[in-house]
Amino acid sequence: MVTTIRDNKGALPIAKQAGATRPLIVRITHWVNAFAMTCMILSGWRIYNASPLFPFTFPPWATLGGWLAGALAWHFAAMWLLVANGLLYLAYGLFSGYLRRTLLPLTRDQLWQDFRAALTLRLKHRVGVYNTVQRLLYIVVLLLGPTAVLSGLAIWKPVQFSPLTTLLGGYDTARLVHFVAMAGITGFIVIHLTLVILVPRTLLSMITGGSRQNHATEARI
Numbered sequence: 001m002v003t004t005i006r007d008n009k010g011a012l013p014i015a016k017q018a019g020a021t022r023p024l025i026v027r028i029t030h031w032v033n034a035f036a037m038t039c040m041i042l043s044g045w046r047i048y049n050a051s052p053l054f055p056f057t058f059p060p061w062a063t064l065g066g067w068l069a070g071a072l073a074w075h076f077a078a079m080w081l082l083v084a085n086g087l088l089y090l091a092y093g094l095f096s097g098y099l100r101r102t103l104l105p106l107t108r109d110q111l112w113q114d115f116r117a118a119l120t121l122r123l124k125h126r127v128g129v130y131n132t133v134q135r136l137l138y139i140v141v142l143l144l145g146p147t148a149v150l151s152g153l154a155i156w157k158p159v160q161f162s163p164l165t166t167l168l169g170g171y172d173t174a175r176l177v178h179f180v181a182m183a184g185i186t187g188f189i190v191i192h193l194t195l196v197i198l199v200p201r202t203l204l205s206m207i208t209g210g211s212r213q214n215h216a217t218e219a220r221i
């Protein structure tokens with residue numbers, strides 16, 4: 001049976017199909033992305049430590065790869081996984097209408113209202129429907145991901161991708177863009193995991209797909 005329940009902000013639930021709040025492909029690509037992104041960030045920190053851009057380095061225990069060559073091997077291996085998986089998610093999300101259905105509309109008034117509710121820990125969180133604060137965070141991270149990949153290509157192969165490197169303002173600026181994108185994604189992950197801890201039943205629905213029963217449940221954060 002197909003249901004088309006809208007929430008009070010006009011958004012359709014994550015999946016219209018009764019019995020599941022998230023399509024299997026979204027769940028698989030989400031977890032592959034979480035793995036690949038973790039490898040990219042931790043190995044990236046090790047690469048950064050070899051030639052720091054700022055007057056600090058990352059603690060070696062928080063890095064991946066053991067040494068520079070090992071970290072580079074992890075970084076490039078995970079990059080292929082991240083890119084292939086990301087393209088699959090984006091292709092599905094854009095062509096099936098999933099991203100439009102789940103992340104839009106995003107109005108300033110509603111965002112302000114939800115943001116104030118979040119600050120006072122009164123933001124409603126329905127499993128299966130993203131509030132506007134979540135929608136904004138997801139849209140930002142979906143833009144930061146490609147930014148990190150493109151700036152990474154620009155500093156990996158500045159000769160082969162010279163138009164891209166030039167577009168990003170040259171090698172040094174592209175490196176800074178790459179760092180800022182990483183910092184933004186890391187910040188997102190911290191907030192994202194905090195929200196998951198505050199509303200743990202969303203974790204189950206991201207693993208099993210959820211159920212119509214779960215779909216109706218809501219929590220406040």
Ligand code: HEM
Binds near residue numbers: 102
């Ligand atoms: C182990 C780490 C992670 C956990 C436990 C986790 C958990 C979750 C959960 C439970 C949801 C559903 C939220 C809800 O229903 O309200 C979700 C959605 C999402 N997460 Fe994560 N996540 C992790 C890592 C990441 C990373 C690294 C990224 C990207 C950098 C990411 C991006 C997203 C996005 C974009 C969504 C929305 C997915 C969609 O519906 O298309 N997550 N995550």
